[in-house]
Amino acid sequence: MRxxxxxEVHLAPGAHxxxxxxETLRDTKAQMMTPEQAGAVGFGGLPSPPAGIEVRYVAVLxxxxxxxxxxxxxxxxxxxFRMHQVG
Numbered sequence: 233m234r235x236x237x238x239x240e241v242h243l244a245p246g247a248h249x250x251x252x253x254x255e256t257l258r259d260t261k262a263q264m265m266t267p268e269q270a271g272a273v274g275f276g277g278l279p280s281p282p283a284g285i286e287v288r289y290v291a292v293l294x295x296x297x298x299x300x301x302x303x304x305x306x307x308x309x310x311x312x313f314r315m316h317q318v319g
Contacts, residue, residue, distance in 0.1 A: 260296040
């Protein structure tokens with residue numbers, strides 16, 4: 233069984249999105265989502281985002297999570313992130 237992680241991305245003040253390259257998305261098969269999209273595909277039990285913080289989620293296999301985390305850490309639109317084990 234392959235473990236899946238959901239990375240909760242907190243955007244920096246004034247930022248409304250962040251980007252992962254097409255290559256990263258293709259090679260990792262990561263899926264980027266808004267909180268509404270995450271709830272619609274079954275991630276409904278997530279903690280509420282901090283007040284006043286815009287959040288995005290990235291679902292990815294655990295083996296590819298370091299690749300995604302490196303991209304997130306380098307993005308100036310991201311202030312912080314949390315990783316949730318899904319399966």
